[in-house]
Amino acid sequence: MISVCFLLLPGTLIMDVAGPAEVFRLANQHLEATGKPAQFALQFISPEHTITSSVGLSFHDIAPLPDLRQLRKSGPVWLVLSGRSGPTASIIHHDPVWLKARAWLTRYVELFKVRADSGCALLTICAGALLLADAGLASGRTLTTHHDFLDELARLAPQAQVMRNRLYVDDGNLLSSAGITAGIDLALHCVSVVAGEGIASATAQSMRVTRRRHRQEPEISPLLQYRHHQHQALLRVQDAIEADPAAPWDSLRLATIAHVSPRQLLRIFRQQLGVSVRDYIEEVRLYTLAQISDIERRMRMVCDWPDFPARSSCGARRRGRQNGLQSV
Amino acid sequence: MISVCFLLLPGTLIMDVAGPAEVFRLANQHLEATGKPAQFALQFISPEHTITSSVGLSFHDIAPLPDLRQLRKSGPVWLVLSGRSGPTASIIHHDPVWLKARAWLTRYVELFKVRADSGCALLTICAGALLLADAGLASGRTLTTHHDFLDELARLAPQAQVMRNRLYVDDGNLLSSAGITAGIDLALHCVSVVAGEGIASATAQSMRVTRRRHRQEPEISPLLQYRHHQHQALLRVQDAIEADPAAPWDSLRLATIAHVSPRQLLRIFRQQLGVSVRDYIEEVRLYTLAQISDIERRMRMVCDWPDFPARSSCGARRRGRQNGLQSV
Numbered sequence: 001m002i003s004v005c006f007l008l009l010p011g012t013l014i015m016d017v018a019g020p021a022e023v024f025r026l027a028n029q030h031l032e033a034t035g036k037p038a039q040f041a042l043q044f045i046s047p048e049h050t051i052t053s054s055v056g057l058s059f060h061d062i063a064p065l066p067d068l069r070q071l072r073k074s075g076p077v078w079l080v081l082s083g084r085s086g087p088t089a090s091i092i093h094h095d096p097v098w099l100k101a102r103a104w105l106t107r108y109v110e111l112f113k114v115r116a117d118s119g120c121a122l123l124t125i126c127a128g129a130l131l132l133a134d135a136g137l138a139s140g141r142t143l144t145t146h147h148d149f150l151d152e153l154a155r156l157a158p159q160a161q162v163m164r165n166r167l168y169v170d171d172g173n174l175l176s177s178a179g180i181t182a183g184i185d186l187a188l189h190c191v192s193v194v195a196g197e198g199i200a201s202a203t204a205q206s207m208r209v210t211r212r213r214h215r216q217e218p219e220i221s222p223l224l225q226y227r228h229h230q231h232q233a234l235l236r237v238q239d240a241i242e243a244d245p246a247a248p249w250d251s252l253r254l255a256t257i258a259h260v261s262p263r264q265l266l267r268i269f270r271q272q273l274g275v276s277v278r279d280y281i282e283e284v285r286l287y288t289l290a291q292i293s294d295i296e297r298r299m300r301m302v303c304d305w306p307d308f309p310a311r312s313s314c315g316a317r318r319r320g321r322q323n324g325l326q327s328v
Numbered sequence: 329m330i331s332v333c334f335l336l337l338p339g340t341l342i343m344d345v346a347g348p349a350e351v352f353r354l355a356n357q358h359l360e361a362t363g364k365p366a367q368f369a370l371q372f373i374s375p376e377h378t379i380t381s382s383v384g385l386s387f388h389d390i391a392p393l394p395d396l397r398q399l400r401k402s403g404p405v406w407l408v409l410s411g412r413s414g415p416t417a418s419i420i421h422h423d424p425v426w427l428k429a430r431a432w433l434t435r436y437v438e439l440f441k442v443r444a445d446s447g448c449a450l451l452t453i454c455a456g457a458l459l460l461a462d463a464g465l466a467s468g469r470t471l472t473t474h475h476d477f478l479d480e481l482a483r484l485a486p487q488a489q490v491m492r493n494r495l496y497v498d499d500g501n502l503l504s505s506a507g508i509t510a511g512i513d514l515a516l517h518c519v520s521v522v523a524g525e526g527i528a529s530a531t532a533q534s535m536r537v538t539r540r541r542h543r544q545e546p547e548i549s550p551l552l553q554y555r556h557h558q559h560q561a562l563l564r565v566q567d568a569i570e571a572d573p574a575a576p577w578d579s580l581r582l583a584t585i586a587h588v589s590p591r592q593l594l595r596i597f598r599q600q601l602g603v604s605v606r607d608y609i610e611e612v613r614l615y616t617l618a619q620i621s622d623i624e625r626r627m628r629m630v631c632d633w634p635d636f637p638a639r640s641s642c643g644a645r646r647r648g649r650q651n652g653l654q655s656v
């Protein structure tokens with residue numbers, strides 16, 4: 001059994017804990033359903049007996065910080081460090097509970113060294129990587145964090161290689177994720193390493209994860225990236241383009257939707273989104289092509305797509321059935 | 329302010345609560361960052377003061393079940409019902425806490441009626457829909473649940489329309505999701521209705537949701553669907569196909585990977601996966617085409633794809649730049 005210890009601090013992001021914890025719980029269920037023993041023993045530890053999470057829900061009866069060397073004797077130990085709400089400036093170097101956790105962590109630097117083969121691993125979700133860096137465990141390692149904390153992580157651990165725009169990074173016994181939902185992807189990756197691909201996929205399916213994301217995937221998608229503004233006219237334009245990315249959009253049609261002049265549209269578009277209308281449409285088209293997951297709708301759209309004439313694509317599909325796959 | 333009340337019962341799936349709760353918390357943050365007031369006041373309620381969640385973590389200081397008519401006077405009320413671990417047969421009609429929650433819920437049937445315009449809404453995640461159905465609130469409504477509970481839901485609410493293979497269903501003031509991660513998609517949908525698309529997208533981005541999923545999306549993806557077995561040879565074959573879906577796979581090549589005869593491969597493939605090798609490859613190809621999200625890799629693959637000759641697709645892309653989008 002692997003002891004998976006979730007370190008809880010005041011303001012712990014409940015999703016950072018809940019996502020991976022449910023992954024490990026369901027992986028145990030799927031293991032047992034196939035006649036194998038459960039692999040993950042979940043523990044919740046903290047310098048405090050009771051803490052209040054990010055959303056105001058309080059956890060209690062939390063176990064004290066254990067002696068990891070002692071715990072290690074009964075099997076591998078994975079320590080999960082989560083993000084927490086609130087400004088980091090008032091927490092790092094200041095918050096007494098943070099300092100207690102940090103002091104405890106520094107006692108085990110040896111256990112978590114690169115390729116130490118100590119049977120101990122560190123998993124960080126979101127800003128959890130900051131505590132790790134503050135305790136001196138990131139030096140010489142490759143890791144990532146939520147994009148809001150990338151610069152802070154690099155400052156806390158100047159000798160670490162901080163990866164940007166990654167869902168998660170696997171650096172041997174240090175596994176870090178961008179958080180918040182990326183913690184689920186990281187935990188599924190860990191399950192697949194320990195319990196195999198079948199169990200990881202069954203777990204993802206139980207959780208209604210449509211597709212497991214890979215560590216190389218960019219953290220940011222174009223459909224969301226360009227929607228941080230509050231300009232209602234532009235949002236209408238973006239909705240129209242997203243709803244029908246293959247349409248022959250021109251500035252006049254889009255300006256009509258926005259109720260502004262074509263010239264004004266091009267200006268505010270670039271001003272608010274930092275990208276030209278043309279490049280935006282191009283990105284949405286590429287992204288949509290890759291992301292549409294409903295097979296029927298996809299087939300219809302692929303056939304209608306101006307870039308992929310119906311005749312050639314559907315003909316090729318038929319040829320594929322007749323030739324390449326004939327022997328199968 | 330909307331009072332968002334999460335009903336907690338013993339064994340509550342922590343992810344069913346954490347996902348939507350973080351969505352509403354982050355939406356408040358993004359609203360405040362744009363100078364608007366927070367919209368969602370989170371409350372955690374239960375017949376019990378303390379409960380232990382699905383993963384063994386205990387919640388305490390939970391508020392008692394409120395008088396919803398009284399609460400309604402200070403603003404809209406949304407009640408969130410989550411799934412719980414454990415066999416439903418021993419819970420429904422038997423568990424005393426379930427019965428208390430059910431009795432409380434039946435007092436408010438009028439508040440949650442279709443188009444009652446009462447300012448009250450029900451959100452169900454995963455098996456949360458079962459409690460709703462047991463309390464008689466699903467009659468005449470359209471809703472969904474986790475696929476493990478679809479038949480049970482239909483039995484508990486014979487006068488409801490139970491939707492299969494949907495991420496979530498919006499039936500006015502009754503919003504139901506397949507759970508577990510689909511609760512996040514449902515909560516983002518609610519945020520977009522109340523606070524607008526910009527806030528919903530910014531929230532999704534903070535949570536590292538790559539793409540917001542739509543309610544019509546199927547609950548099950550082919551890449552995960554066919555991996556519930558534990559047959560190592562077949563998993564190797566599936567890995568090979570997924571890694572290079574466009575390759576000219578034939579039964580001999582695949583049999584070599586599986587270390588079995590081609591005839592044997594076709595037999596065990598159909599036996600274990602319930603689908604022919606040819607149809608499986610076809611599904612993986614279609615799905616992969618739609619899902620690859622890294623733009624560079626996608627561009628390369630789309631151009632290399634046997635169904636979409638490089639010349640025609642890339643040529644059309646260039647023409648698109650020159651013609652349709654020229655005025656933009």
